[in-house]
Amino acid sequence: MRGLHWFRNDLRLRDHGAILALADRVDEWAALFVFDPKLLDETLSRNRDRFLIESLASLAEELESRGVPLLTVRGVPEEVVPRIAERLRVDVVSSSEADTPYARRRDEAVRSRLESDGREMLAVRDHTVFGPEEILTKKGTAHSIYSPYRRAWWAAWAAAPRWPAPRLRLPERAIPYERSASEDSLSTLDLPTSARIGPTGGETAARRRLSRFLESRVGRYETDRDVPAVDGTARLSAHLRFGVISARKCFAVGLEHAEEHPEDRPGVEKWLDELVWREFYAAVLANRPEVTTQNFRSEYDDLAWRRDPEGFEAWCRGRTGYPIVDAGMRQLVETGWMHNRVRMIVASFLTKDLLIDWRRGARFFMDHLVDGDPASNNGGWQWAASTGTDPQPYFRIFNPSKQGERWDPDGDYVRRFVPELADVETRYLHSPWLAPTPPADYPAPIVAHDEARKRALDVYRAARGS
Ligand SMILES: Cc1cc2nc3c(=O)[nH]c(=O)nc-3n(C[C@H](O)[C@H](O)[C@H](O)COP(=O)(O)OP(=O)(O)OC[C@H]3O[C@@H](n4cnc5c(N)ncnc54)[C@H](O)[C@@H]3O)c2cc1C
Structure with missing residues (x-):
């Protein structure tokens, strides 16, 4: 055959x-x-x-x-x-x-x-360890909330773990065949000539990255994962997105590491739970493919999104006047990746402070992310916009200055991506407009957060009819 x-x-x-x-x-x-x-x-x-x-x-x-x-x-x-x-x-x-x-x-x-x-x-x-039809509620329906999904996921794993195949196995022989020129477009494709910024592709690189993460960083993952200035996460999202490494392999190697290094177990478990988020969002997309363009929660279908082309442009270019938002957007455009905590902050800013439709933000992310994945990206955006499966409640709106102070207290992340703020005193770094002499080449905030917050609450309440 x-x-x-x-x-x-x-x-x-x-x-x-x-x-x-x-x-x-x-x-x-x-x-x-x-x-x-x-x-x-x-x-x-x-x-x-x-x-x-x-x-x-x-x-x-x-x-x-x-x-x-x-x-x-x-x-x-x-x-x-x-x-x-x-x-x-x-x-x-x-x-x-x-x-x-x-x-x-x-x-x-x-x-x-x-x-x-x-x-x-x-x-x-x-693409995932368990398929969308394998992790269901007791009633046999698809999960729409992460925590019970996670419990069911781990129960399924405990009952029958899915270990990776122990060795490489391929069909015995290649079909004897000469490629024609048109069947070798790889050699005619040019790699972008700009300097490398993102992760290295390929299976060997992925496996090396996974071992390095487990050897040196997973022990501190629980705390470091939220600090954008620290390289504290695995950075394997692009490899997982393109299937360069299997999710089963990540679970197996992670669990093996936790057995051998019990002190790292909390970090490993937290990390594996993030991989379960990926499985959850993949299941949501498989069960409800329409979420790529529609709200998961229809009660927000009449939400009065604003068009605001200038606001959208300022967000895309990292010129909103909120340093943590601008650092994130510049990291995205310059490197093709953005830290998870900052993805949450910039998505909240777009959908709540600017009241711009999450679909426009999700599209921009897909245009730039090296790990751009329809399921996880959609899940993350609908979470931030409060329209999704298991969302941030609509009334909990991130204050971008406070988020910056909390997660980037020394300002190392902001200074790395927003050079205009390099010399601003740390205590003003996340609200530079309050500095005695605000930096001349950095914009004033495009919206006042407190007013924008009230406006968002009104608009969300109106959409819900409450
Ligand atoms: C608005 C928004 C958009 C996002 N878009 C994407 C996207 O397009 N592609 C993508 O892979 N992730 C996306 N994420 C999730 C998360 O930000 C990235 O997976 C993570 O930053 C990748 O870095 P890492 O590999 O170092 O993660 P680690 O912290 O090492 O996590 C390990 C793996 O778990 C998975 N994971 C972690 N967090 C999440 C999450 N919240 N949701 C789903 N899976 C997760 C990823 O596969 C990740 O590689 C998005 C999050 C938000 C808030």
Whole structure:
């Protein structure tokens, strides 16, 4: 039997559910990645492009070393996948299941073309440890609140842990095949020439990063994770987003580390619970794909969002006059990543202080984040806007100056990304307009937080009809 694996957001060889399933069925195989113009043109994130290309290059190298060329083709998947399957005369095409509305439509179209050609499509859910239909409430419905989901998740793990596959296993042989020039678009793609700022792509880099995090930082994760000036988190979100490392591997290695280093257990458990958030949001998207464009809670559907083009522009450019917000937005645009605490603060500022629709903020994040992931990004935005599954209550509105004072007390993070504030005394750093001589080249606040807070409360209450 012959198989073809169509890689998407699963750019690894180890602990790979679909490839393992393919290896059970076929003895000859080939590997394909399709550069879908729809997805390529949609993202403005050069950091994410770079990460994707690096991860593909690393995958291609490892495949080549095992005699399997990675075919990389530009084109519409509905056309390319059946065409290559036909050319290689494969019986089965494997892939890892995806959940966005676009991916579901695309996969359905590919499946139907393959089936009408007499081929099988083997889709394996592998992006998370447990699938959306596996962690349900006692009534058998999807969870809409994180805490009970987390309890159910860990109960499922305790009952039947999902350890990663112990060793690399691939189908026996490559299908003998010469690539044509159009099937090797990887070598014609240019890596962005700007200096690297984001994480290095590829499976080896991911595994190294995971070990380093566990060896040196997880012990302090509980406290350091909220401090944006400290490099206290794993920075594996892009690797998880592109499936360069499996979530199962992260859980397994984390739990093993906690066994060997009991002093690190609280940090490991907190970290694994963050990974459970990722599973939760993936399940929400799978069960309710419409959340990508709609409020999870319909009571906010009539919320009177403001258009405010100047406010939106100031937020995007990191020129709101609130230092922690501006530092976050500049970190995002300059590096393609933003600290989680700061993501929460800037999202709250946009949706509550400026009353701008969360969809515009989520879009901007997706355009810039190296880890931009439809499920986690949507979950984070709807949480901040109080429209989501398990949201920040609408009346709890972050005060950006107080958040800055609390999480960046020495101002190291703000000074790193907002050089105009480098010389401001620390006690004025998060409210520079109060300094005896405010810095001339830094904007005054675009809204007064106290007034903006009252306005947001009125608008949210009106939407709820209370
Ligand atoms: C408004 C907003 C937008 C976000 N957009 C994204 C996004 O597009 N992609 C993305 O991967 N994460 C997103 N997050 C979640 C979180 O900010 C990032 O996962 C985290 O900052 C990544 O850094 P890390 O890998 O060092 O995280 P760690 O602290 O090391 O956490 C480990 C892993 O757990 C997962 N995780 C951590 N926090 C969350 C969370 N709140 N929700 C879901 N998963 C989580 C990530 O996969 C992360 O890599 C968003 C959060 C907010 C508030």
